[in-house]
Amino acid sequence: MTHKTLNADTTLPAEAIDAIERAATAAHPHEGLFSARAANIKQSAVRDVFDISMQPGLVSLAGGNPYLQSLPLEKLGQTAARIISEEGMTALQYGGGQGTEELRQQICEVMAAEGINDARPENVVVTAGSQSAQDVATKVFCNPGDVVLVENPTYVGALNTFEAYQVQVEPIEMDDDGLVPEVLEARIASLQAEGKSIKFLYTIPNFNNPSGITLAAERRQRIVEICRAANILVLEDNPYGLLRFDGHPIAPMRAANPDDVIYLGSFSKIFAPGLRIGWALVPAHLQRRFYLASEAVTLCPPPLNQMLVSSYIREFDWRGQIETYRALYAERCRALLSALDEHMPEGLTWTRPDGGFFVWVTLPEGVDTYPLLGKAIDAGVVFIPGAAFSPADGPSNKLRLAFSAVPPDTIAEGVRRLAPVLAEAIQASNEGAAL
Amino acid sequence: MTHKTLNADTTLPAEAIDAIERAATAAHPHEGLFSARAANIKQSAVRDVFDISMQPGLVSLAGGNPYLQSLPLEKLGQTAARIISEEGMTALQYGGGQGTEELRQQICEVMAAEGINDARPENVVVTAGSQSAQDVATKVFCNPGDVVLVENPTYVGALNTFEAYQVQVEPIEMDDDGLVPEVLEARIASLQAEGKSIKFLYTIPNFNNPSGITLAAERRQRIVEICRAANILVLEDNPYGLLRFDGHPIAPMRAANPDDVIYLGSFSKIFAPGLRIGWALVPAHLQRRFYLASEAVTLCPPPLNQMLVSSYIREFDWRGQIETYRALYAERCRALLSALDEHMPEGLTWTRPDGGFFVWVTLPEGVDTYPLLGKAIDAGVVFIPGAAFSPADGPSNKLRLAFSAVPPDTIAEGVRRLAPVLAEAIQASNEGAAL
Numbered sequence: 095m096t097h098k099t100l101n102a103d104t105t106l107p108a109e110a111i112d113a114i115e116r117a118a119t120a121a122h123p124h125e126g127l128f129s130a131r132a133a134n135i136k137q138s139a140v141r142d143v144f145d146i147s148m149q150p151g152l153v154s155l156a157g158g159n160p161y162l163q164s165l166p167l168e169k170l171g172q173t174a175a176r177i178i179s180e181e182g183m184t185a186l187q188y189g190g191g192q193g194t195e196e197l198r199q200q201i202c203e204v205m206a207a208e209g210i211n212d213a214r215p216e217n218v219v220v221t222a223g224s225q226s227a228q229d230v231a232t233k234v235f236c237n238p239g240d241v242v243l244v245e246n247p248t249y250v251g252a253l254n255t256f257e258a259y260q261v262q263v264e265p266i267e268m269d270d271d272g273l274v275p276e277v278l279e280a281r282i283a284s285l286q287a288e289g290k291s292i293k294f295l296y297t298i299p300n301f302n303n304p305s306g307i308t309l310a311a312e313r314r315q316r317i318v319e320i321c322r323a324a325n326i327l328v329l330e331d332n333p334y335g336l337l338r339f340d341g342h343p344i345a346p347m348r349a350a351n352p353d354d355v356i357y358l359g360s361f362s363k364i365f366a367p368g369l370r371i372g373w374a375l376v377p378a379h380l381q382r383r384f385y386l387a388s389e390a391v392t393l394c395p396p397p398l399n400q401m402l403v404s405s406y407i408r409e410f411d412w413r414g415q416i417e418t419y420r421a422l423y424a425e426r427c428r429a430l431l432s433a434l435d436e437h438m439p440e441g442l443t444w445t446r447p448d449g450g451f452f453v454w455v456t457l458p459e460g461v462d463t464y465p466l467l468g469k470a471i472d473a474g475v476v477f478i479p480g481a482a483f484s485p486a487d488g489p490s491n492k493l494r495l496a497f498s499a500v501p502p503d504t505i506a507e508g509v510r511r512l513a514p515v516l517a518e519a520i521q522a523s524n525e526g527a528a529l
Numbered sequence: 530m531t532h533k534t535l536n537a538d539t540t541l542p543a544e545a546i547d548a549i550e551r552a553a554t555a556a557h558p559h560e561g562l563f564s565a566r567a568a569n570i571k572q573s574a575v576r577d578v579f580d581i582s583m584q585p586g587l588v589s590l591a592g593g594n595p596y597l598q599s600l601p602l603e604k605l606g607q608t609a610a611r612i613i614s615e616e617g618m619t620a621l622q623y624g625g626g627q628g629t630e631e632l633r634q635q636i637c638e639v640m641a642a643e644g645i646n647d648a649r650p651e652n653v654v655v656t657a658g659s660q661s662a663q664d665v666a667t668k669v670f671c672n673p674g675d676v677v678l679v680e681n682p683t684y685v686g687a688l689n690t691f692e693a694y695q696v697q698v699e700p701i702e703m704d705d706d707g708l709v710p711e712v713l714e715a716r717i718a719s720l721q722a723e724g725k726s727i728k729f730l731y732t733i734p735n736f737n738n739p740s741g742i743t744l745a746a747e748r749r750q751r752i753v754e755i756c757r758a759a760n761i762l763v764l765e766d767n768p769y770g771l772l773r774f775d776g777h778p779i780a781p782m783r784a785a786n787p788d789d790v791i792y793l794g795s796f797s798k799i800f801a802p803g804l805r806i807g808w809a810l811v812p813a814h815l816q817r818r819f820y821l822a823s824e825a826v827t828l829c830p831p832p833l834n835q836m837l838v839s840s841y842i843r844e845f846d847w848r849g850q851i852e853t854y855r856a857l858y859a860e861r862c863r864a865l866l867s868a869l870d871e872h873m874p875e876g877l878t879w880t881r882p883d884g885g886f887f888v889w890v891t892l893p894e895g896v897d898t899y900p901l902l903g904k905a906i907d908a909g910v911v912f913i914p915g916a917a918f919s920p921a922d923g924p925s926n927k928l929r930l931a932f933s934a935v936p937p938d939t940i941a942e943g944v945r946r947l948a949p950v951l952a953e954a955i956q957a958s959n960e961g962a963a964l
Binding site for chain 1: 557558559561562563564565566567570571592594595597598600602603605606607609610611612613614617618619620621622623624657658660661664668669670671672675686689690693728729760762788797801802803804805812814815818821822824825826827828829830831832833834
């Protein structure tokens with residue numbers, strides 16, 4: 095039995111698929127062996143759609159895959175060959191659980207480019223992508239029933255991770271400048287008044303996935319201070335920070351607050367995701383438990399992959415590559431925004447991000463984007479319905495479009511295909527409302 | 530603050546190190562944010578000793594690192610170069626959460642060599658080493674307070690993983706033929722009579738780490754049947770199965786019991802651990818939850834690493850390499866056993882494994898091997914004290930010697946260095962008893 099994927103005739107909701115599967119396994123006595131948390135581990139709609147996106151002829155505005163064609167593959171291959179032939183005894187052997195000293199040094203250099211100038215290698219823990227760092231943070235801090243605050247909307251992978259620990263995920267509304275300090279403060283006060291134990295605020299302050307919204311520079315320190323006053327950690331996830339289209343990166347919250355912020359970084363967006371190398375910069379007083387928990391999950395991050403990243407930082411023009419990526423994604427974002435301006439029907443709004451991979455589209459109230467996915471696929475285009483990015487399972491009038499993986503012309507074609515699907519839905523909704 | 534390592538003057542127990550550190554951080558209000566499970570995440574004595582083992586001049590019989598010098602590194606490097614230059618868009622991109630189809634097919638081929646003939650790729654989940662598969666299994670099945678049965682002694686990494694989920698780990702005594710079915714059955718009955726919820730039996734049936742003991746072929750089916758009757762899963766960890774010195778592998782418990790056994794395999798011992806590629810073969814009715822939980826931790830195993838393993842299986846003589854490893858480890862095991870026969874004082878016994886990496890030494894009752902480690906390091910040799918391999922924190926009169934990573938001559942030298950340390954401890958213990 096493979097995992098279920100949506101296919102062309104499927105607007106079957108995930109619950110129905112679950113129910114079919116439950117019926118198939120319910121008779122087995124092993125069903126009673128699952129942990130309570132296992133019920134919270136769900137199929138991600140995003141992953142479903144990834145499989146569909148591979149179908150030839152479809153324009154995928156779904157997956158936020160980085161565009162790797164501009165990497166110097168030939169030379170990278172030679173580098174890998176040299177690492178294995180000359181240092182294979184280290185590259186192919188077990189390594190330290192925290193990551194290599196050289197890579198942790200270099201990660202501090204990358205974080206300096208991101209605006210963090212006081213990071214020390216001993217407080218860096220290399221992880222299997224920053225996804226794994228989210229998992230470790232939740233493991234180390236969250237008991238079942240504890241509260242994790244997130245932006246609404248937020249990264250679906252983080253939601254999956256948090257929910258697997260039976261955490262109560264509380265989404266906080268944003269405006270065009272990200273989290274609103276007063277709203278956050280009031281929500282914290284009300285949750286703590288209810289006796290809730292809030293462990294951390296998970297935030298993607300730059301070009302949030304999926305909304306593309308950036309937390310304004312002038313709000314950042316206030317957000318940290320609100321959390322500090324309430325004894326809540328900040329889990330700052332910044333995979334896209336260096337991919338700002340224009341100007342310099344905005345300083346991360348971690349920059350001025352070394353004791354209050356666990357900072358998550360990744361080579362997935364500035365180099366290559368297939369190596370699965372990310373990191374956490376952990377406050378010194380929390381480092382040991384974090385590191386040990388990380389080690390207990392995988393023993394060590396793969397040394398070969400770490401050494402390849404180290405060679406890349408040491409020998410290649412990694413800053414130049416980021417400039418290439420920035421120009422490339424800026425062009426694609428402009429193409430998407432132009433196409434939306436040109437083709438989208440009345441009644442829609444969307445964000446205009448300063449960096450990253452995503453634009454967030456809002457349809458009129460009452461239009462649920464999930465059932466539109468099947469129709470969009472029939473029309474030859476894929477997106478991610480907004481419901482995926484919120485812990486509530488209810489309908490959502492939002493959808494995410496990714497511009498990172500697709501050339502400008504194709505982006506425009508995708509929007510042309512999507513426009514009539516959305517127009518029809520809006521019209522149907524209006525007629526339904528009129529009846 | 531880096532993590533604490535034992536150093537030459539350290540016979541300081543781990544609790545003391547913890548206490549020093551607690552004092553340093555106790556003042557911080559973040560101390561109250563740790564999860565209940567975080568207190569169970571401990572520094573592994575094995576990892577401490579790994580760091581020490583790197584000191585020049587020391588003979589390390591501590592680390593169970595495989596011996597990689599015999600790998601065709603030059604050709605492997607060329608293979609990696611080809612993968613990156615020709616298939617870099619796939620190798621360096623995100624991949625599927627379950628692992629590539631090709632690798633899962635090949636894993637079925639490897640499992641056929643191990644004695645499992647009916648495995649299907651759709652029931653294989655590729656993981657970041659089999660360590661990660663242990664983590665996922667515990668996440669999916671264990672609530673805090675649930676019981677996991679293990680052999681006594683068992684793999685320290687698995688203990689760390691289980692304890693991070695606040696599981697009650699119950700060690701079951703073995704004899705020279707491994708777990709004793711009647712003992713297991715009685716313990717299950719008594720735990721279930723107490724109302725305990727037992728989720729799985731974790732077993733390393735071939736050349737157990739650390740004991741080197743093999744579960745006799747004629748006991749295997751009975752063990753599965755006892756577990757099935759009590760509705761307990763078997764988590765069969767078989768990293769060393771193909772490294773039997775003579776003859777054919779004994780059929781795994783999974784072979785005849787596809788619905789009752791989650792089978793864990795690894796490329797770490799038959800190819801290279803630095804790639805961090807392992808797998809779980811999961812009963813069909815449990816596959817989906819297992820796969821989703823695995824995906825929630827790391828999104829996907831690194832495609833580059835998977836493709837390198839696939840090329841290795843496809844293009845290299847992997848069966849021939851295993852023959853090379855078998856002969857190599859057999860020779861080293863013989864060297865260790867001869868040296869023990871020659872040099873060890875009266876009053877010691879040790880196992881004589883049929884494969885794998887480890888010999889388990891038993892000292893007289895009342896001799897604790899943990900304080901002997903510092904003396905052994907002074908004498909120029911490192912081992913792992915037995916206490917590491919049991920959930921109880923009490924003293925142990927056992928120690929583990931690894932023969933995998935060290936040439937025969939060096940093994941003999943290590944034993945020569947170790948013998949007087951042990952002889953002195955035994956004599957001191959006898960004198961203490963005589964007083």
